[in-house]
Amino acid sequence: MARYEDLPYRTCVGMMLMNAAGLVFIGRRAGGIEHVDESHVWQMPQGGVDPGEDTWAAAKRELYEETNVRSVEKLAEVADWLVYDIPRTIAGRAWKGRYRGQRQKWYAVRFTGNDDEINVASPGGHKAEFVSWRWEPMKNLPDLIVPFKRPVYERVVKEFAKLASA
Template sequence: MNDRKEKKTKRYRPNVAAIILSSKYPEKVEFFIASRSDVRDAWQFPQGGIDEGESPKEALFRELKEEIGTDEVEIVAEFPEWVSYDFPEMIAKKMYPYDGQRQKYFLVRLKPGAKINLETEVPEFVQYTFVPYGKIFDFITYFKRPIYKKVLEYFRKKGYL
């Protein structure tokens, strides 16, 4: 008799994430972070799902327009691999049938004159700020910290930050 439980294959939602640098980059390195409208005190980088037939870059620009009201950015660099995380229990039910997200990260710079507008059709964020590298983790929600650290460290080692 086989007592092993069948291992459930996890399902990850394809997703893009934008690490946005202010238009003052590279002279001044400061990061855009925003507080979610649906989870109190949950600060993060903008991110969103990749639609069927859409490339990660197409999704990046669409999601930025939908979430922060502008797609006026230039891509500085791309994280070379996909990274995954599991949703915490409080979010998992809302995101069913997915167990987590599989993300492609882009480091982008706001173009001079780009206007951020959080009052989008479906507001994702209630406020935003720009912070230096050393302050990011004072804000970021706990379950995103390991991936953010991995991705940011990569961009630092490559000389972008």
């Protein structure tokens, strides 16, 4: 197995889905070895970018695969790639030990549909990644994510804060 320091980052996208009131979709993860307690099991939709896939296309695909949502309007994106490392204690078990973390391109979108479009139980015919969901004030997001992803969420909130009341 490669040394932790030599492992690459998995290329991913993240989506901040906001409703008309400026609240953000968060889903309660169905599971994962990275979850250390019941308080930090919430996250925004995110997922991998396929080889050759455009990040915006990947973001819309991942959003649909995790939430069933297609009714969105693009609002903004974080110009930089945001990076986090997974803890060394789980690096060998997450993603089959192939990555040390993720490099993510983040997008903010306005949800233009109705809440009944959201279906985390059987989203877009894919395996459920969330067991429940809710709308949450943007400022609360960093406190709901696993601690090692918190700096990314803090940056995403900072970048998109002006959209919460737009």
